[in-house]
Amino acid sequence: MPQVTRKCWLTFEGGHQNEPCLWKMTRAHPDVQFDIRQASVQKDIGIMAVLFDGEEDEVDAALQTLIDLGVKVDPVEGGSLVAG
Amino acid sequence: MSFVHALTCKECGAEYGIEPRTVCDNDFGPVEVAYDYDAMQGTVTRESIEAGPASLWRYKDLLPIEGEPRTGFNSGLTPLVKADRLAAELGVKELYIKDDSANHPTFSYKDRVVSIAITKAIEFGFDTVGCASTGNLAHSVAAHAAASGLRTFVMIPHDLEEGKMVGMSVFGPRVVRIKGNYDDVNRLCSQIADKYNWAIVNVNLRPFYTEGAKTHGFEIAEQMGWRLPRHTVVPVAGGTILPKVWKAYQEFIQLGLVEDNKPAMYAAQAEGCSPVVKAIEEGVDLFHPQKPNTIAKSIAIGNPADGYYVIKVIRDSGGWGASAEDSEIIEAIQLLARTEGIFTEPAGGTTLACAIKLIQQGRIPRDEPICVCITGNGLKTLEVMQGRFTETPVINAKMGEFDTLVKQIEEQTTESTPQTV
Numbered sequence: 001m002p003q004v005t006r007k008c009w010l011t012f013e014g015g016h017q018n019e020p021c022l023w024k025m026t027r028a029h030p031d032v033q034f035d036i037r038q039a040s041v042q043k044d045i046g047i048m049a050v051l052f053d054g055e056e057d058e059v060d061a062a063l064q065t066l067i068d069l070g071v072k073v074d075p076v077e078g079g080s081l082v083a084g
Numbered sequence: 085m086s087f088v089h090a091l092t093c094k095e096c097g098a099e100y101g102i103e104p105r106t107v108c109d110n111d112f113g114p115v116e117v118a119y120d121y122d123a124m125q126g127t128v129t130r131e132s133i134e135a136g137p138a139s140l141w142r143y144k145d146l147l148p149i150e151g152e153p154r155t156g157f158n159s160g161l162t163p164l165v166k167a168d169r170l171a172a173e174l175g176v177k178e179l180y181i182k183d184d185s186a187n188h189p190t191f192s193y194k195d196r197v198v199s200i201a202i203t204k205a206i207e208f209g210f211d212t213v214g215c216a217s218t219g220n221l222a223h224s225v226a227a228h229a230a231a232s233g234l235r236t237f238v239m240i241p242h243d244l245e246e247g248k249m250v251g252m253s254v255f256g257p258r259v260v261r262i263k264g265n266y267d268d269v270n271r272l273c274s275q276i277a278d279k280y281n282w283a284i285v286n287v288n289l290r291p292f293y294t295e296g297a298k299t300h301g302f303e304i305a306e307q308m309g310w311r312l313p314r315h316t317v318v319p320v321a322g323g324t325i326l327p328k329v330w331k332a333y334q335e336f337i338q339l340g341l342v343e344d345n346k347p348a349m350y351a352a353q354a355e356g357c358s359p360v361v362k363a364i365e366e367g368v369d370l371f372h373p374q375k376p377n378t379i380a381k382s383i384a385i386g387n388p389a390d391g392y393y394v395i396k397v398i399r400d401s402g403g404w405g406a407s408a409e410d411s412e413i414i415e416a417i418q419l420l421a422r423t424e425g426i427f428t429e430p431a432g433g434t435t436l437a438c439a440i441k442l443i444q445q446g447r448i449p450r451d452e453p454i455c456v457c458i459t460g461n462g463l464k465t466l467e468v469m470q471g472r473f474t475e476t477p478v479i480n481a482k483m484g485e486f487d488t489l490v491k492q493i494e495e496q497t498t499e500s501t502p503q504t505v
Contacts, residue, residue: 049112
């Protein structure tokens with residue numbers, strides 16, 4: 001399985017900014033590395049720039065887990081996402 | 085000779101070479117073009133600019149191209165109208181309309197950004213260009229690319245108005261209608277640029293493309309006699325033009341071409357798509373993306389790429405924001421038309437409607453120079469005005485019938501303006 005790197009913007013709204021979504025994702029997908037490059041969190045919204053590394057299937061599944069948790073996942077530039 | 089120094093990250097300041105790049109590797113912040121302003125001192129002057137061509141390329145030294153321009157030879161240098169009749173109506177002392185509804189060749193401010201992007205695409209060696217568009221950008225890309233002999237793909241929301249479809253199709257691009265709103269189209273274009281290695285002007289050429297918006301601000305300053313308006317009201321869609329007009333003002337100040345009068349910037353959005361204005365009003369830095377619902381489709385971008393930087397500029401400049409209901413947008417279109425003879429699209433109506441609100445709220449004082457930026461032409465969006473005028477009388481070609489009609493009109497004339505609802 002090919003290794004991939006995905007650069008993503010994660011947007012947390014509707015209360016999800018107060019939930020440990022990334023922790024939940026790592027519990028479900030322990031082999032996916034994530035690296036927070038930038039973050040800004042306010043009362044009712046949070047935005048993170050995150051780099052994900054791992055096997056393609058695992059990374060895509062991890063992103064899908066975040067989407068299922070209510071996180072908006074957008075590519076930083078190019079690249080395909082499971083949400084796309 | 086180019087004064088371009090590098091691409092720099094707007095967040096961390098990391099520098100990169102001049103290449104088709106949009107974000108920083110470190111923090112994914114957007115990159116923008118940085119110039120060697122020290123080298124410009126004494127070389128880029130009022131005189132050197134005034135000696136340049138009668139187009140936006142008179143500001144070439146402050147634009148990110150290496151060689152000679154490849155398109156846009158008649159773009160820019162649009163009228164700056166001293167709007168005395170409108171000023172009297174609004175009760176303000178000095179009001180200007182920067183009128184990009186008259187821009188060449190496709191009647192919107194997009195001809196500025198596309199002139200730079202297409203020139204840059206050719207410099208980089210791309211053979212195919214494209215864009216994600218709500219209409220005006222597609223028109224401009226299609227026209228400039230046609231004139232440059234480039235293959236063109238324009239991606240648009242599936243429900244774009246028929247008139248706008250014609251306005252782009254006539255230039256011969258491949259038009260792809262995407263099910264979804266502009267934000268969905270933009271997201272797909274990001275993937276297309278990556279996979280096909282095409283120049284999507286507002287995606288992978290964005291740092292260069294956006295620099296073209298500065299020329300709107302340069303022209304305001306030059307046309308006002310090398311001074312700045314104290315207050316500038318700008319529509320916000322993706323968030324390109326407002327920070328770049330601000331950057332233009334700051335560059336002219338830095339080069340000593342205008343006096344620093346602390347210009348304030350104001351954002352205008354339609355109420356049905358106002359994520360940036362909401363954030364300004366709430367005093368927060370981050371905005372909530374919205375699903376657009378407004379007649380002002382050309383600025384209906386619910387997740388503006390540069391929205392964060394619009395908010396920052398508004399704060400730094402001491403400005404503010406306002407939003408307008410669709411009915412207020414229509415009224416403002418008609419007000420501008422009947423006072424100044426300028427027919428703008430709903431984006432322009434939004435800008436004027438918001439300017440009026442900001443004046444009425446006292447956020448913009450009535451006794452200081454104000455500039456309202458009009459970015460598109462009403463002839464492209466006739467459908468929003470249809471059915472809003474009284475029926476036009478039909479008479480026989482007889483003088484007697486005309487005399488009777490004139491008499492009726494004179495009798496009917498009241499305080500309200502004829503032909504308006």
